[in-house]
Amino acid sequence: MDSYISPVKRVTGWLRPAWVEVDLAAVTANVAHICKVVAPAGVCAVVKADGYGHGAVPVARAAIAGGAVRLGVALAEEGHELRQAGVEVPVIVLSEPAPEAMQLVVEDNLTPTIYTERGLAALLDAAALQARATAVPVHLKVDTGMHRVGASPAHVLGLARAVAANPALSLEGLYTHLAVADDLADPYTQEQLASFDGVVSALAAGGTLPSLLHAANSAGALVHPDSRYQMVRPGIAIYGLAPASSMRGHPAVQALMPALSFKAEVSYVKEVAAGEALSYGLHYRLLVSSVIATVPVGYGDGAPRRLSQVGGEVLIGGRRWPIAGSVTMDQILVDCGPGAEVKAGDEVVLIGRQGDEEVTAWEWAERLGTIAYEVTCALSPRLPRIYT
Numbered sequence: 001m002d003s004y005i006s007p008v009k010r011v012t013g014w015l016r017p018a019w020v021e022v023d024l025a026a027v028t029a030n031v032a033h034i035c036k037v038v039a040p041a042g043v044c045a046v047v048k049a050d051g052y053g054h055g056a057v058p059v060a061r062a063a064i065a066g067g068a069v070r071l072g073v074a075l076a077e078e079g080h081e082l083r084q085a086g087v088e089v090p091v092i093v094l095s096e097p098a099p100e101a102m103q104l105v106v107e108d109n110l111t112p113t114i115y116t117e118r119g120l121a122a123l124l125d126a127a128a129l130q131a132r133a134t135a136v137p138v139h140l141k142v143d144t145g146m147h148r149v150g151a152s153p154a155h156v157l158g159l160a161r162a163v164a165a166n167p168a169l170s171l172e173g174l175y176t177h178l179a180v181a182d183d184l185a186d187p188y189t190q191e192q193l194a195s196f197d198g199v200v201s202a203l204a205a206g207g208t209l210p211s212l213l214h215a216a217n218s219a220g221a222l223v224h225p226d227s228r229y230q231m232v233r234p235g236i237a238i239y240g241l242a243p244a245s246s247m248r249g250h251p252a253v254q255a256l257m258p259a260l261s262f263k264a265e266v267s268y269v270k271e272v273a274a275g276e277a278l279s280y281g282l283h284y285r286l287l288v289s290s291v292i293a294t295v296p297v298g299y300g301d302g303a304p305r306r307l308s309q310v311g312g313e314v315l316i317g318g319r320r321w322p323i324a325g326s327v328t329m330d331q332i333l334v335d336c337g338p339g340a341e342v343k344a345g346d347e348v349v350l351i352g353r354q355g356d357e358e359v360t361a362w363e364w365a366e367r368l369g370t371i372a373y374e375v376t377c378a379l380s381p382r383l384p385r386i387y388t
């Protein structure tokens, strides 16, 4: 028995050789790049959904090292995780927290988004219970056309007055979210910004304009200068990924470095005869006798079952090989062709670089008819994260 220990066991103690590797220096460099592009606007790094699958706490620290002055999350619980880890920068919860969550928001000094009277009342109740020395900072969200969440432009004026009039609260920010900023040709972004500017003017006229205005996601931050205001809220770009496949060639996007790789090791190798078929359903039939490598990852880890039907490939030995037959819950099969010198323990790259070859999250997304966001968010907690 040899004394081989896989990198994942050495670093994390996990026994299965399958892992996600996150290059935190890439996150820091991506945030520093975005800071430079958007200056003098500040950067609020969006680390919701466990940092788009990369790990919220390490990414948050890397983003702060790159110049981010705030963090954005979707849930109060996600903000709590950052606070528990000792992260102290302002953390904005990007949708109005449920009434039940306001207590945690106030306790953890998170910055709530507000767009309803119900949310405002719950926040005031939570603030009153805690007798804070300082006012709770509030950001109002206005719906300028995405129609997901946010108060209408007419409604937000009353909310602004109500927040500004209450000494327990401090009206710190006003923001909106852009629906099509990743489509440079679509004039709707300018329409949304015009609607936002109208709200800004109305608040200024009423003496309730907060100091932090923001609208831009990654696409807005990188390619729509008028959407930057005092702060931008990039998510996908801090992970080194383009907001849309069509934006990959844009110079501001090309400077980004993907931070995430998805790797494993070959667990088993066999020769399978011509005419045999592979995996559930026996949909993949061999025309020639081939070396088939088994890799111990599957849809239980976030490699979609459909990936094999849409031409999904992995890298072994610096070469691309097709995923052969259905992806199963815990394993995939790889057709390495006749006579391939592949052996158990060889590194397999499912997403990332090996030698001169690279499989990107966008490659998966395009094959699967989705976006890179969904690919990285889907990588399950069963894959330990290794930080480099």
Ligand SMILES: Cc1ncc(COP(=O)(O)O)c(C=O)c1O
Residues within 6 Å of the ligand: 046, 072, 094, 177, 216, 217, 218, 219, 233, 234, 235, 236, 237, 243
């Ligand atoms: C309100 C808000 N701001 C910013 C972002 C970050 O968007 P992106 O990852 O496209 O930069 C999101 C993500 O969906 C969001 O919901």
